[in-house]
Amino acid sequence: MSEKKDLKRIEQEKERWEAETLKPTLKKNPERAERFTSVSMTPIERLYTAADLPGWDFMEDLGFPGEYPYTRGLHPTMYRGKLWTMRMFAGFGTALETNRRFKYLLEQGQMGLSTAFDLPTLMGYDSDHPFSAGEVGKCGVAIDSLADMEILFDGIPLGEVTTSMTITSPASVLWAMYVTVCEKQGVPYHCIGGTIQNDILKEYIAQKEYIYPIEPSVRLVTDTVLFGAHHLPRWNTISISGYHIREAGSTALQELAFTLGDGMVYVEEAIRAGLDVDAFAPRLSFFFDCHNDLFEEVAKFRAARRLWARLMREKFGAKDPRSWLLRTHAQTAGCSLTAQQPHNNIARVAIQALAGVLGGTQSLHTNAMDEAMALPTEEAAIIALRTQQIIAHESGVTNTVDPLAGSYYVEKLTNQMEEGAWEYFKRLADFGGMIRAIERGFPQREIADAAYAYQQAIEREEKIIVGVNRFTTDEEPPIPLLYINREAEAQQIDRLQQLRRSRDKDAMMRSLDALRQAAAGKDPWGKDLLMPRILDAVRAYATLGEIMGVFREVWGEYTEPNII
Amino acid sequence: MAEVAERKIRVLIAKPGLDGHDRGAKVIARAFRDAGMEVIYTGLRQTPEMIVSAAIQEDVDAIGLSCLSGAHMHLFPRVMELLKERGVDDIIVFGGGTIPEEDIVKLKAAGIAAIFTPGATTGETIEFVKKNVKAKS
Numbered sequence: 001m002s003e004k005k006d007l008k009r010i011e012q013e014k015e016r017w018e019a020e021t022l023k024p025t026l027k028k029n030p031e032r033a034e035r036f037t038s039v040s041m042t043p044i045e046r047l048y049t050a051a052d053l054p055g056w057d058f059m060e061d062l063g064f065p066g067e068y069p070y071t072r073g074l075h076p077t078m079y080r081g082k083l084w085t086m087r088m089f090a091g092f093g094t095a096l097e098t099n100r101r102f103k104y105l106l107e108q109g110q111m112g113l114s115t116a117f118d119l120p121t122l123m124g125y126d127s128d129h130p131f132s133a134g135e136v137g138k139c140g141v142a143i144d145s146l147a148d149m150e151i152l153f154d155g156i157p158l159g160e161v162t163t164s165m166t167i168t169s170p171a172s173v174l175w176a177m178y179v180t181v182c183e184k185q186g187v188p189y190h191c192i193g194g195t196i197q198n199d200i201l202k203e204y205i206a207q208k209e210y211i212y213p214i215e216p217s218v219r220l221v222t223d224t225v226l227f228g229a230h231h232l233p234r235w236n237t238i239s240i241s242g243y244h245i246r247e248a249g250s251t252a253l254q255e256l257a258f259t260l261g262d263g264m265v266y267v268e269e270a271i272r273a274g275l276d277v278d279a280f281a282p283r284l285s286f287f288f289d290c291h292n293d294l295f296e297e298v299a300k301f302r303a304a305r306r307l308w309a310r311l312m313r314e315k316f317g318a319k320d321p322r323s324w325l326l327r328t329h330a331q332t333a334g335c336s337l338t339a340q341q342p343h344n345n346i347a348r349v350a351i352q353a354l355a356g357v358l359g360g361t362q363s364l365h366t367n368a369m370d371e372a373m374a375l376p377t378e379e380a381a382i383i384a385l386r387t388q389q390i391i392a393h394e395s396g397v398t399n400t401v402d403p404l405a406g407s408y409y410v411e412k413l414t415n416q417m418e419e420g421a422w423e424y425f426k427r428l429a430d431f432g433g434m435i436r437a438i439e440r441g442f443p444q445r446e447i448a449d450a451a452y453a454y455q456q457a458i459e460r461e462e463k464i465i466v467g468v469n470r471f472t473t474d475e476e477p478p479i480p481l482l483y484i485n486r487e488a489e490a491q492q493i494d495r496l497q498q499l500r501r502s503r504d505k506d507a508m509m510r511s512l513d514a515l516r517q518a519a520a521g522k523d524p525w526g527k528d529l530l531m532p533r534i535l536d537a538v539r540a541y542a543t544l545g546e547i548m549g550v551f552r553e554v555w556g557e558y559t560e561p562n563i564i
Numbered sequence: 565m566a567e568v569a570e571r572k573i574r575v576l577i578a579k580p581g582l583d584g585h586d587r588g589a590k591v592i593a594r595a596f597r598d599a600g601m602e603v604i605y606t607g608l609r610q611t612p613e614m615i616v617s618a619a620i621q622e623d624v625d626a627i628g629l630s631c632l633s634g635a636h637m638h639l640f641p642r643v644m645e646l647l648k649e650r651g652v653d654d655i656i657v658f659g660g661g662t663i664p665e666e667d668i669v670k671l672k673a674a675g676i677a678a679i680f681t682p683g684a685t686t687g688e689t690i691e692f693v694k695k696n697v698k699a700k701s
Contacts, residue, residue: 119582134638208584339681372682373664468683481664564593
């Protein structure tokens with residue numbers, strides 16, 4: 001925006017300042033470190049000025065909120081109009097226990113539901129499978145069939161709340177269960193709102209809850225995108241997730257680049273399946289991490305919006321402005337929480353949540369202080385929710401749109417994020433696209449390297465973690481933790497076995513046969529669509545393990561390259 | 565060459581159960597390797613049976629178990645039981661993950677030598693293994 005000659009002058013003045021003012025100061029008082037870096041180990045300069053933004057164009061790079069390229073936010077009024085959705089992730093034990101927690105959170109002012117499932121559910125095993133032993137209800141709620149889902153949402157009006165379900169490999173099945181519960185509540189399809197995570201590529205890259213080989217898994221995702229585009233206009237069929245990439249140890253830039261890289265695959269696949277880009281792109285949503293480095297995180301969110309808008313409009317030719325919008329959920333960084341001095345985590349979460357808000361997120365989960373040790377207690381979860389409410393109502397940051405815009409530092413970081421992402425896109429393209437890059441272990445290796453570099457920086461005390469490598473204490477009084485009811489597993493298995501005895505077995509077997517045929521079929525976007533068959537199987541009370549077992553049988557399982 | 569120098573410490577890093585969070589396991593594996601140990605990483609989704617077999621087959625000095633799913637109380641003691649069943653008493657077993665204090669006490673009673681929680685450094689873990697493996701030989 002600034003004229004060239006102005007920038008020249010600023011550069012000259014900066015040189016003068018360095019010689020006249022800075023140099024004597026440094027001589028007397030050297031800085032605390034030779035090198036300053038962000039939490040992602042990106043070098044950070046002492047001072048940023050307009051000269052760091054050559055060629056920066058107000059309209060092209062920033063613009064106005066609610067307009068392309070959306071750097072400043074998706075809505076013209078942002079949080080002046082409507083606050084972000086405070087959506088706390090919850091789930092543990094049995095469906096009945098989680099149903100109670102849901103109702104409690106709604107009473108406390110939470111605005112949407114977010115469901116955590118246990119590992120057997122996430123991996124598509126029934127609770128009585130040998131691999132499920134010891135895991136049932138532990139890191140989320142156990143769901144084996146439609147019968148559990150009916151209990152989970154009992155008494156919650158699903159036409160009024162939106163529900164996010166953190167589930168990926170079996171996302172299609174859990175979604176079918178949810179839709180069926182809505183049918184039973186009499187909620188019409190066009191009123192059902194919510195999100196399934198369903199981003200399978202990040203599982204191969206980071207979270208590792210994959211089941212099948214990549215190609216059939218992506219087919220299953222595309223099948224849900226088609227079903228959503230045709231039948232459930234208010235459902236987000238994929239939540240393209242950087243969160244797990246970051247938690248696995250990536251830098252902020254890697255999180256951004258690999259997430260949008262995954263997103264491009266889903267867009268390409270849905271177009272290949274015959275959909276018009278504007279028929280599904282408005283229902284793609286995102287999910288990013290908020291780590292401790294406030295400005296870097298804000299820059300990441302801003303760059304993400306700008307990049308996605310550019311990709312959707314320029315690369316994919318989307319015409320509907322809603323297709324250009326990067327709508328995102330955010331969660332504070334679980335990996336930043338420490339088991340040492342756990343109360344400190346409240347402060348970390350507050351800073352991270354602030355980053356998400358200053359970054360312009362649409363919804364937010366704040367972690368509880370005890371999550372380095374266990375799932376949160378009710379009390380700890382409420383402090384985390386209150387943290388969001390304090391930011392929303394007391395801090396004043398919601399009074400104006402994109403308050404950090406125009407900061408030389410933040411704009412520079414935003415530009416660097418975008419440029420770095422384009423470079424990663426090019427490297428991914430050189431592999432022949434994201435799927436090939438994953439098969440070759442490229443993103444996995446990049447993340448493992450970053451995780452190791454960060455850990456080493458902590459051990460060299462280049463990075464200070466309060467309570468861990470500085471300001472430590474010897475004795476710490478324990479804090480109360482949530483213990484999962486040990487009977488949950490037995491109760492769950494009992495109920496599952498009861499269901500197996502009571503359902504119409506023939507109808508259930510017929511539904512699974514039809515599903516098997518479609519899964520093996522050669523016409524994925526015609527007569528072999530999967531979602532209608534999954535819905536039939538769910539309605540016949542086939543269990544999650546049985547439905548996922550059909551796909552295991554037809555498609556086989558994925559083995560990952562061993563990368564350390 | 566004459567007698568080979570001191571045998572390197574061999575460690576099996578294992579991910580028991582369904583949990584896929586492998587950041588910690590991989591960071592530890594790499595740090596151990598950089599510290600001069602021989603490291604075998606099992607990869608994901610190992611049953612306690614698979615882990616114990618691998619440990620015996622690879623003739624390791626120590627097993628590091630990583631679990632962030634909350635299933636540690638089932639999986640870790642099971643590894644100890646199986647080692648005992650197979651008559652192995654010279655492999656040090658330690659663990660890491662999101663594990664509350666109350667469980668740490670119980671796991672130690674079950675024979676797990678140490679538990680490292682989030683925030684623990686690779687340095688202290690390396691030191692622990694070196695000290696305890698040396699102590700036993």
